[in-house]
Structure formats: structure tokens, C-alpha cells
Amino acid sequence: MTDDLEAALRAALRPVDPPEGFTGRVMARVASAQRHRLRARWRIPAGIAAAVLLAISIYLHIQQQRREGLEARRAIVEALRLTDEKLDLAYQTVREASGT
Amino acid sequence: MKLSCIGWLFGSLLLSGVACRAAEPRLVLPDFSDLTKKASQSVNITLDSSLLVMAGKFLDGDDPQDAAVREVIKGLSGIYVRSYTFGEDNAYRQSDIDAVNAQLTSPGWSRLVQTKDRKSGANVDIYVMVAGEKAIGMALIASEPRELTIVNIVGSIDLDKLRKLEGHFGVPGLDAATTASPPSKQK
Numbered sequence: 001m002t003d004d005l006e007a008a009l010r011a012a013l014r015p016v017d018p019p020e021g022f023t024g025r026v027m028a029r030v031a032s033a034q035r036h037r038l039r040a041r042w043r044i045p046a047g048i049a050a051a052v053l054l055a056i057s058i059y060l061h062i063q064q065q066r067r068e069g070l071e072a073r074r075a076i077v078e079a080l081r082l083t084d085e086k087l088d089l090a091y092q093t094v095r096e097a098s099g100t
Numbered sequence: 101m102k103l104s105c106i107g108w109l110f111g112s113l114l115l116s117g118v119a120c121r122a123a124e125p126r127l128v129l130p131d132f133s134d135l136t137k138k139a140s141q142s143v144n145i146t147l148d149s150s151l152l153v154m155a156g157k158f159l160d161g162d163d164p165q166d167a168a169v170r171e172v173i174k175g176l177s178g179i180y181v182r183s184y185t186f187g188e189d190n191a192y193r194q195s196d197i198d199a200v201n202a203q204l205t206s207p208g209w210s211r212l213v214q215t216k217d218r219k220s221g222a223n224v225d226i227y228v229m230v231a232g233e234k235a236i237g238m239a240l241i242a243s244e245p246r247e248l249t250i251v252n253i254v255g256s257i258d259l260d261k262l263r264k265l266e267g268h269f270g271v272p273g274l275d276a277a278t279t280a281s282p283p284s285k286q287k
Contacts, residue, residue: 065154072147072155079145079181080169083251086242090224093215 125208125229125237127252130199132182135248138191139184149177149255176255183249192248197241200250204239221245228257 136142147155152173159166173179184192203209204227213226222244229237235258240251 066158068151069154069158072151073158075145075147076152076155076169076173076179077165078143079147079179079251080172082143082181082183082249083240083253086224086240086249086251087226089217089222089242089244090213090215090226093217093222093224094213096217097215 125252126178126254127180127200127203127239127250129180129182129250129252130196132184132196135184135192135196138186140187141185143181143183145179145181147179152176152179172258176253176257178252178254180252180254181250184247186246189245191246192243194243197243197248197250200239200241209237209239 136144156170156173159170161167161170186192204211204225208229209227210230211225212228213224215222215224217223222242224240224242227239228235229239234256236254236256238251238253238257240249242249242251
């Protein structure tokens with residue numbers, strides 16, 4: 001009885017060679033899992049960085065628009081001031097000529 | 101002979117091109133780079149319709165001056181100013197502004213006001229381009245011994261609103277503009 005059990009165990013637990021390519025497949029799977037973990041680890045920081053970059057570019061764009069708008073406003077005021085000054089020059093001449 | 105004919109033809113085409121463009125309320129302002137170099141102070145303002153719209157957003161409606169400016173630029177499609185101040189008298193020549201005057205002799209432009217002040221030597225010419233009963237363009241040339249200013253405003257101009265900017269300038273109404281004699285080219 002004991003001999004039978006021992007023989008059965010020996011038969012069941014006998015060393016078996018892995019099939020061809022088994023080691024390669026296991027190592028490939030390990031490497032893939034590592035890459036996946038690395039990607040997952042960088043996903044959140046990369047998302048935050050992209051969001052920050054987007055926010056900065058939007059902010060800079062708004063600032064640029066604001067600068068251009070204020071510059072255009074200043075130019076309009078200057079243009080109308082000059083126009084008014086010269087119109088006034090003509091007006092003064094007309095007024096002096098008419099003696100009023 | 102053949103070359104001179106080609107030159108004449110080319111010149112005619114060029115002149116007719118200039119004449120065609122001159123019928124627009126927007127003047128083709130020369131480069132004036134020589135005047136810029138000579139001037140002690142120069143102002144070069146080019147505002148097209150998109151810049152006018154953008155600037156309008158930055159005008160404060162609660163500020164009286166900004167509100168007046170907003171009223172003036174409503175309906176305008178361009179403001180172009182070239183102004184040069186010199187350190188000495190007669191730093192520029194009449195020929196410098198001949199190209200501008202030539203455009204103002206074309207049909208469509210009428211001289212609204214011409215003033216000459218012999219004492220100060222300041223001359224101001226104001227032209228308008230009228231379509232229907234509306235002024236669609238205005239040009240102003242102010243030549244003083246030490247200053248030359250050219251203003252071209254394009255679009256629907258309400259001179260009353262322009263007057264309100266400082267509140268003390270009055271120009272003849274647009275009726276006068278339509279009956280004004282055709283401008284003559286100044287030499």
C-alpha cells in the first residue's frame with residue numbers, strides 16, 4: 001500500500017521539461033506587465049502636465065488678446081485725438097478769418 | 101521707339117490702376133520712410149476693422165470719453181494716421197504728399213474745408229467721400245512748418261459724433277460736402 005502510494009507520487013511529481021518557447025513567453029509577459037505598470041504610473045502626471053500646458057497656453061492667448069486690444073484702444077484714442085486736434089486747427093483758422 | 105511705347109503703355113496701366121484704387125475711401129498711403137527718418141517724432145497708426153472691433157471691447161462704456169470714442173468708431177472700417185513732427189521748419193516737401201493729393205482729386209472725393217493760416221503757416225484740407233447722404237470716407241491733410249499729419253478714416257462717419265469728442269469743433273454739415281467744389285491738386 002505504501003509502496004503503491006510512493007510510486008504514484010513519484011509518477012505524478014516526476015520532473016517534466018517545459019514546452020518549447022515557454023520561458024520566452026513567460027519573460028515576454030513579465031516585460032509587458034512591467035511596461036503596462038509604467039504607463040499607468042505616468043498616465044496621471046502626463047494628464048496633469050497636459051492640462052497645465054493647455055491652461056498656460058489659453059492664459060497666454062488671452063493675455064496676448066488683451067495686450068493687442070489695449071494697444072488698439074490706445075491707437076484709436078491717439079488717432080482721434082490727432083484728428084480732433086487738426087480739425088480744431090482748421091476751425092480756429094476759419095473762426096479767426098471770420099472775425100468771430 | 102518700341103521700348104518707349106511699352107514704357108508709356110506700362111505707365112498708363114499703372115496710372116489707371118492707381119486711379120481705380122483712388123476711388124476707394126481708403127487711401128493708399130505712401131511709405132514715408134524718408135519722413136520717418138527725418139522726423140523727431142512720428143505716429144503711424146493702422147487700424148483695420150478687426151482691430152477696431154477688438155479695441156471696442158476694451159472701451160469702458162461708463163467712461164464718457166470711451167463712450168464717445170465707441171460711438172465714433174461704430175460703423176468705421178478703418179483708421180489710418182501718419183503724423184510727423186520735425187525739429188526744424190520745412191523738413192518735408194509738398195511733393196512728399198503729392199501721391200495722397202492725387203488720390204483725393206479722383207471722383208468721389210470732395211473737399212469739405214480748406215484753411216490756410218499765413219501767420220502760422222498751417223494748412224488744413226479736409227476731404228470727404230459721400231455715398232448717398234452718408235460720408236463713407238474722410239481724409240485730412242494738415243501741413244504745418246514742423247508737422248505733417250495725414251488722417252484717413254474709412255466707414256460710415258458721423259462728423260457730429262467726432263465733434264463731440266472734444267465738444268468744441270464744428271464743421272459744415274454734409275450738405276456742404278456734397279456741394280463743395282471739386283478739389284484741386286496742390287503743388
